[in-house]
Amino acid sequence: MLINQQTNSYLNRKFVIITIFVVIGLVFIVRLFSLQVLDTSYKLSASRNILRHITDYPARGLIYDRNGELLVHNEPFYDLMVIPGQVGEIDTVSFCNLTGITIESFERRMQNAKQFSYHRGSIFIGQIEKDSYAYIQEHLHKFPGFYVQSRTLRNYVYPVAAHIFGYVGEASQRIIDNNPYYQPGDYVGISGIEKYYEEFLRGEKGVKIKVVDALGREIGPYQDERYDTIAIAGEDLYTTLDIDLQIYGEKLMQNKIGSIVAIEPSSGEILSMVSTPNYDPNLLVGRVRTQNFLSLYSDTLKPIFNRALMAEYPPGSVFKVISTLIGLQEGVVQPNTRLYCPGYYQSRGITVRCREHKNPVDLTGSIKYSCNTYAANLFRNVIDQDKYKNIQESFTTWRDHVTSFGLGNVFNNDLPYELSGIVANSDYYDNIYGSNGWSSLTILSLGIGQGELGTTPMQLANVAATIGNRGFYKTPHIVRAIDDPENKNSKFNNKKYSTIDEEHFDFIAESMFQVVDEGTGRFSRIEDIEMAGKTGTVQNPHGENHSVFIAFAPKDDPEIAISVVIENSGYGATWAAPVASLMIEKYLTRQVERKWFEQRILDANFINPEKHPDKQ
Amino acid sequence: MRPQQFNILKDVDKPLLIIYLILVFIGVANVYAAEIDGSHKAILDFSHNHGKQILFAAISLLIASIILSVDIKIFTSFSYAIYWFFILVLISVLIFGTEIKATKAWFQIGGFAIQPSEFAKFATAMVIAKYISSVKGTTIKFKNRLKAFILIAIPTALVLMQNDTGTTLVFGAFVFVLYREGYVSGIILAFIAMAIFLFVLTLLINEIYIIAGIVSLTIIISIIIRKKKTEILQLIGVCILLSAYVYSVDYCFENILQHHQKERITVLIDDEIDMRGPGYNLNQSKIAIGSGGLWGKGYLEGTQTKFDFVPEQGTDFIFCTIGEEWGFAGSTTLILIYMIFLIRIVLLAEKQRSIFSRIYGYSVASILFFHFAINIGMTIGLVPVIGIPLPFLSYGGSSMVGFTILLFIFLKLDAKKLER
Numbered sequence A: 001m002l003i004n005q006q007t008n009s010y011l012n013r014k015f016v017i018i019t020i021f022v023v024i025g026l027v028f029i030v031r032l033f034s035l036q037v038l039d040t041s042y043k044l045s046a047s048r049n050i051l052r053h054i055t056d057y058p059a060r061g062l063i064y065d066r067n068g069e070l071l072v073h074n075e076p077f078y079d080l081m082v083i084p085g086q087v088g089e090i091d092t093v094s095f096c097n098l099t100g101i102t103i104e105s106f107e108r109r110m111q112n113a114k115q116f117s118y119h120r121g122s123i124f125i126g127q128i129e130k131d132s133y134a135y136i137q138e139h140l141h142k143f144p145g146f147y148v149q150s151r152t153l154r155n156y157v158y159p160v161a162a163h164i165f166g167y168v169g170e171a172s173q174r175i176i177d178n179n180p181y182y183q184p185g186d187y188v189g190i191s192g193i194e195k196y197y198e199e200f201l202r203g204e205k206g207v208k209i210k211v212v213d214a215l216g217r218e219i220g221p222y223q224d225e226r227y228d229t230i231a232i233a234g235e236d237l238y239t240t241l242d243i244d245l246q247i248y249g250e251k252l253m254q255n256k257i258g259s260i261v262a263i264e265p266s267s268g269e270i271l272s273m274v275s276t277p278n279y280d281p282n283l284l285v286g287r288v289r290t291q292n293f294l295s296l297y298s299d300t301l302k303p304i305f306n307r308a309l310m311a312e313y314p315p316g317s318v319f320k321v322i323s324t325l326i327g328l329q330e331g332v333v334q335p336n337t338r339l340y341c342p343g344y345y346q347s348r349g350i351t352v353r354c355r356e357h358k359n360p361v362d363l364t365g366s367i368k369y370s371c372n373t374y375a376a377n378l379f380r381n382v383i384d385q386d387k388y389k390n391i392q393e394s395f396t397t398w399r400d401h402v403t404s405f406g407l408g409n410v411f412n413n414d415l416p417y418e419l420s421g422i423v424a425n426s427d428y429y430d431n432i433y434g435s436n437g438w439s440s441l442t443i444l445s446l447g448i449g450q451g452e453l454g455t456t457p458m459q460l461a462n463v464a465a466t467i468g469n470r471g472f473y474k475t476p477h478i479v480r481a482i483d484d485p486e487n488k489n490s491k492f493n494n495k496k497y498s499t500i501d502e503e504h505f506d507f508i509a510e511s512m513f514q515v516v517d518e519g520t521g522r523f524s525r526i527e528d529i530e531m532a533g534k535t536g537t538v539q540n541p542h543g544e545n546h547s548v549f550i551a552f553a554p555k556d557d558p559e560i561a562i563s564v565v566i567e568n569s570g571y572g573a574t575w576a577a578p579v580a581s582l583m584i585e586k587y588l589t590r591q592v593e594r595k596w597f598e599q600r601i602l603d604a605n606f607i608n609p610e611k612h613p614d615k616q
Numbered sequence B: 001m002r003p004q005q006f007n008i009l010k011d012v013d014k015p016l017l018i019i020y021l022i023l024v025f026i027g028v029a030n031v032y033a034a035e036i037d038g039s040h041k042a043i044l045d046f047s048h049n050h051g052k053q054i055l056f057a058a059i060s061l062l063i064a065s066i067i068l069s070v071d072i073k074i075f076t077s078f079s080y081a082i083y084w085f086f087i088l089v090l091i092s093v094l095i096f097g098t099e100i101k102a103t104k105a106w107f108q109i110g111g112f113a114i115q116p117s118e119f120a121k122f123a124t125a126m127v128i129a130k131y132i133s134s135v136k137g138t139t140i141k142f143k144n145r146l147k148a149f150i151l152i153a154i155p156t157a158l159v160l161m162q163n164d165t166g167t168t169l170v171f172g173a174f175v176f177v178l179y180r181e182g183y184v185s186g187i188i189l190a191f192i193a194m195a196i197f198l199f200v201l202t203l204l205i206n207e208i209y210i211i212a213g214i215v216s217l218t219i220i221i222s223i224i225i226r227k228k229k230t231e232i233l234q235l236i237g238v239c240i241l242l243s244a245y246v247y248s249v250d251y252c253f254e255n256i257l258q259h260h261q262k263e264r265i266t267v268l269i270d271d272e273i274d275m276r277g278p279g280y281n282l283n284q285s286k287i288a289i290g291s292g293g294l295w296g297k298g299y300l301e302g303t304q305t306k307f308d309f310v311p312e313q314g315t316d317f318i319f320c321t322i323g324e325e326w327g328f329a330g331s332t333t334l335i336l337i338y339m340i341f342l343i344r345i346v347l348l349a350e351k352q353r354s355i356f357s358r359i360y361g362y363s364v365a366s367i368l369f370f371h372f373a374i375n376i377g378m379t380i381g382l383v384p385v386i387g388i389p390l391p392f393l394s395y396g397g398s399s400m401v402g403f404t405i406l407l408f409i410f411l412k413l414d415a416k417k418l419e420r
């Protein structure tokens, strides 16, 4: 078949198409002519001239405390940069003399730089101080391909709160691969709020393009800075921290292993978070960071470990406040339910010891004197209720009440690396004992806060806040505003209600007030402040017991809720309660009157010299 | 068997073959130039892009010789089967594919990623050639146009769903083919050209000025032809239509385009843009090309075009390296080579006795032209940053093999001088 008539009639259209091709080609040639021949602005004045892209590093955002006091700022330092492709024949020996490095080190650094890029700058010698910078800069013109770039490092005004701030370090290869923002040598927040708020703190990098002559001298900006971008400083953080309280807390905890967490109950704002042994955050800045990190890391007391979020302790008797609330909610006890305590609880060969106290005790008394017999009875009554089909169901109900206080779960707040704590579920016991093989007696130790229970100091403080609020908590958090103090962080503003009715909380708050007023915590009573608390002594199979205390004050409309854990120190009433009491006094009155009481704590040392000989 | 093997080049159009080889060679040389920095690397190093590009070129030549030696009926008879096969592949890449740079268009096989949309182009070209050449009769009916349109629209839609804006636009190349075959009239082609022109203009200039320009042009023409009432009415109609179009382009851009599409287009409009975004590439690309001057800096002497400053240096921005190292002289020569190449294909297509071969030839020319126009237009800042390769030059195995198949099927069709 030959070409048919129909398509042949469109034969002339080939000219239209060819014309379009030719026109576009001509447009390109004209454009290239203007770009490459006419427009000299794209060319560099001399043929040997080159462009140098200099990163303009933004200042990292500042960090303030809740009263507007500056906590973290930046200090300038300088990096000596190299562009290997622009390094000519240089006098290596005099370069090494100038910068104080060895020839081998020079070769190694140059090799690394070449590996990164021939045409883009990389750090040759990092973090040069101001004085050496001035000296090096003066002689640098003899060494083409080298230039200095300024950056900033973190500076911490107070040597405290290292665990909250976290630290900033060089971006790892993994971070660089996953995020196009980062280049080798860039800084990134690695832990604490430096990590969580990295995207706000870091700002936006800018680029300055400079024209450089064959000798490595900067001639000036390229094309009137037309292609330059300005660095945008990071956003400031306004934390919830009370720096005076934080400093005081870290001081009280000197020579002790443990933690203090203080929260403002109405808002969930963290007033202070102490984990000891602590370290000065300035140790993890700049050139000394790696070395200091290694020595902190290998320290037997684990100062880097944030106990406030990552240590899981059985709550001990402190847990009786939750246990009692569950009893009231489930209706198995009334405030006037009385019991005679013989000094122990015994059933089918299982014994729980109690101590001597007034008898008989009612529900308030059981908290005031921390009666284990009462607690054991109450716990078994909750679990053995007839209204539940089996122990799995009653236990799950009990567990749901417990976790509604924030236990056994992470808060997912703005403090990275928290642990969830432990509240075992019924499957756990089914696996060990079989589904018919366990009873309320098997798990009796839960009733006195021991057994398969693990709580972090943060969670314990939150329990105190929940009771202070009479039934709800707001997720504890450390940053209240970003960029502008009025720009409130609303992310953690939801009220989270516990499964216990509000009416039961006044009773437990009153009982906790009596703990401090005339019960186990009376030693820590503060004049003119109505403080409610609960002592705990956590059995420690590896040594001296841990001392635990939770509290809030004032009893009605509390302004502060607190937890204190001091490892290996003994009774909660003897050590943790006084520390909490001092913290509360400090926060509510801004000063501490009880000097001897304070001195006793400052003098106390609970670091075992046998285990940690280097700490003497 | 020997003489037959020797004969695979018999009747193959030598000018096209030679230009093809020249382009592939320029590509490999410049991928190498874009990549080396200081320490010269071995040419045959498969861990680097230029080494891989040589490998891709070798694979392409192998496939090319297979195409030249097989029976041409494989392509003419099985057009539909090949087409539907690649449609299925395009669908499965949407489901099982790997996402690279926000585009879900790749199958990851070992160290290599294969992009099926590169092969969908020649499959679509064949099916269009097959369909239009099979239409009987002297008039083109509406249903013929509709069917041709649907055959093009299916792969276009699938590629668009992969988020691959560049390749989607390339399917627009079939407008030329349809125009040549009378499926699209000259007025429509003119309208499309006008629409593209106004589109780019709208993005560059505030739409108020453009509408003002259209209106004043209408008034001037109306005054000139004031006697002819009907023409003036038509003119006013066109004026309203164009103004509405300009306005809606502006509206779409502000409200409908996805962020990354918008970002790419904004680059063309604003000089104040993010240095790390697409604008960075464009600025660097213009600096690199502009710094080439009349004669260029010489092979491997470029300082701006290395992977360092223009990230897509070996792939989408390969023209930069040529512009910097070979200057205006080199880049113009390349454009002229391309023009000769494209015009030669069109002229050869017109010489075909079979309609299938002619339509296929037009498809080849149009697809290559679209790639050429968008890629170079983007590199020199005349078109938004749209990531598509420059045929035969850009680094990439799928595109190299895909374009080779596209071209050599035509060379085979031409060599066989089909009668139908």
Ligand SMILES: [Zn+2]
Pocket: A341, A343, A344, A354, A355, A357, A370, A371, A372, A373, A374
């Ligand atoms: Zn008792």
